[in-house]
Each structure stands twice: as structure tokens, then as C-alpha cells.
Amino acid sequence: MKYRNLGDTDLKCSVITFGAWAIGGWRWGGNDRRESVNAIVAAYNHGVTSIDTAPAYGQGLSEEIIAEALRQLPRDKIQILTKYGLRWDRNEGEYWFSSTSMDGSAIDLYKLSSAKNIIE
DSSP states (O other): OOEEEOTTSSOEEESSEEEOTGGGOTTTTOOOHHHHHHHHHHHHHTTOOEEEEOTTTTTTHHHHHHHHHHTTSOGGGOEEEEOOOEESSSOOSEEEEEEEOTTSOEEEEEEOOOHHHHHO
């Protein structure tokens, strides 16, 4: 695996990143949780240290699965790259698009990048 420094820092990230959208199951027709955890662990065992996720991936499911996988891995060796600010649980911020939730009900997603929202 090749690694590169993140910007001007000493932090080295793998050039290949594990994309965690599909493990959220949303818009992909579901997933197998155990296989998803195993895939993250296998990626790490092959040198992948960066994981791309976002709260909107399965309305938090992707992040739950990543957390489960991290219990088996050295947390200080992994970078979690996330997109913040997407909300589906309240109509606040800038409207982004309409979709369906994990249970099939209609939801609207909003971009809300206030400091308060990021901290939450």
C-alpha cells in the first residue's frame, strides 16, 4: 500500500480509501452487517487506513458498522473521513433533496453546517 501525507501534516493516509456508502444499505438494497465489518477489517489488513463515510449513509448505519469494525482494529492507525452537515431528522438548513429513509418513508435531506450541528 502507498501512503501520502495529509496536506502539510505528518499524518499518513492510505492512497486507497474504504468507501462506506454501500455498507449503510441505503439505496443499495441492504447489506450483511457481519460481511461489512469483515470487509473493513480485511481492507485494514491489506493496508487501507482511510475510511470514507457520512451520517447520511443509511441514516447512521454506516457509521455504526464502522464503529463495530474499529473495536477490532487499532483506532490510532485509522483515519475516518466524513462529510458533515447533512440532516434528515429535522427541516433545518438548506434543502438538498428528497429521498426515502431506511424504512421506505419519505424524507428530505438538508445541509446544515452550523457549529452547533457539527458538534451534535
